[in-house]
Amino acid sequence: MKGAILYGPRDIRFEERETPEILNPTDAVIRLSATCVCGSDLWPYRGAQPIKGPSPMGHEYCGIVEDVGSAVKSVKPGQFAIGSFFASDNTCPHCRHGYQTSCQQKEPVVGAQAPLLRVPLADGTLVPLADLPSDDLIPSLLSLSDVMGTGWFAADAACVQAGSTVVVVGDGAVGLLGVLSARQMGAERIIAMSRHPARQKLAREFGATDIVAERGDEGAARIMELTNGVGADSVLECVGTQESMMQAIDATRPGGYMSYVGVPHGVELNGAGLFFTHVRLHGGPAPVRRYLPDLIDLVLRGQIDPGKVFDLMLPLDQVAEGYRAMDERRAIKALLLPLAQT
Numbered sequence: 001m002k003g004a005i006l007y008g009p010r011d012i013r014f015e016e017r018e019t020p021e022i023l024n025p026t027d028a029v030i031r032l033s034a035t036c037v038c039g040s041d042l043w044p045y046r047g048a049q050p051i052k053g054p055s056p057m058g059h060e061y062c063g064i065v066e067d068v069g070s071a072v073k074s075v076k077p078g079q080f081a082i083g084s085f086f087a088s089d090n091t092c093p094h095c096r097h098g099y100q101t102s103c104q105q106k107e108p109v110v111g112a113q114a115p116l117l118r119v120p121l122a123d124g125t126l127v128p129l130a131d132l133p134s135d136d137l138i139p140s141l142l143s144l145s146d147v148m149g150t151g152w153f154a155a156d157a158a159c160v161q162a163g164s165t166v167v168v169v170g171d172g173a174v175g176l177l178g179v180l181s182a183r184q185m186g187a188e189r190i191i192a193m194s195r196h197p198a199r200q201k202l203a204r205e206f207g208a209t210d211i212v213a214e215r216g217d218e219g220a221a222r223i224m225e226l227t228n229g230v231g232a233d234s235v236l237e238c239v240g241t242q243e244s245m246m247q248a249i250d251a252t253r254p255g256g257y258m259s260y261v262g263v264p265h266g267v268e269l270n271g272a273g274l275f276f277t278h279v280r281l282h283g284g285p286a287p288v289r290r291y292l293p294d295l296i297d298l299v300l301r302g303q304i305d306p307g308k309v310f311d312l313m314l315p316l317d318q319v320a321e322g323y324r325a326m327d328e329r330r331a332i333k334a335l336l337l338p339l340a341q342t
């Protein structure tokens with residue numbers, strides 16, 4: 001089997017890799033219908049996050065169950081299933097509280113940029129569909145595995161409600177789907193912070209009512225202007241830098257909620273500064289498993305179309321171009337289609 005392997009900064013190769021198989025009785029192996037490149041894949045790709053030797057890449061997936069271990073009960077070969085980027089048992093105390101990405105048995109799912117993938121803890125991790133979906137739904141269903149689930153968590157963790165004023169910091173795929181999620185949750189005003197015309201357009205399509213191009217202190221000042229000096233009820237931070245975190249906190253009203261779902265890189269918060277903001281913070285790796293059943297239902301009923309976030313589709317063997325296009329911000333998100341015979 002051939003799959004994507006990262007060797008070092010900007011050196012991603014599509015080459016022979018071990019074919020995944022059942023290692024534990026709780027595993028499943030799925031044949032991917034589609035996979036994609038994540039914004040978080042760009043951190044190691046750019047060398048901003050060290051890797052220990054050649055690393056199989058990819059953690060977003062959906063597809064047909066090919067094989068299951070002897071202990072797996074809830075999914076069977078032939079079913080179409082979606083899972084989270086962290087495997088979870090879905091039974092431990094953290095899972096029962098809805099924080100499956102903090103599962104006591106959590107395991108990262110790695111190597112999804114390939115035709116086949118081993119998924120640990122299949123019963124807890126995978127959500128099977130009752131019927132095989134039509135091809136046109138695959139991009140939206142794939143997005144639920146991480147990017148859409150993360151956008152939804154950003155909105156949920158920031159307590160977006162009917163009538164809320166919401167700010168979304170970050171115009172990557174997660175930020176854009178944060179806009180869509182806030183819209184779906186009934187937000188009245190959604191201010192997307194973006195200076196990129198194509199992304200501004202998609203933000204508007206997803207439900208943004210205002211666009212703010214300024215960033216940093218100027219961006220936060222512009223939000224204050226737009227909210228009569230009050231700040232927003234809910235701010236979704238979808239980047240993970242010092243500047244974006246501070247911009248998000250400064251844009252939130254006292255008593256408001258700020259969620260952060262971009263993996264922080266070099267972020268440090270000042271305790272005294274935070275103390276006087278009265279802002280409620282909640283974030284982390286999105287527990288997308290919690291949301292999968294409801295989000296699958298919304299996609300199947302045609303209520304949401306998060307697959308629009310994929311503006312580049314490539315055969316899997318061109319995975320390197322997918323990374324390049326996202327790195328250079330020529331593409332918002334690249335969808336990869338495994339080749340039939342690999």
Ligand SMILES: [Zn+2]
Nearest residue numbers: 092095103104
């Ligand atoms: Zn658990």
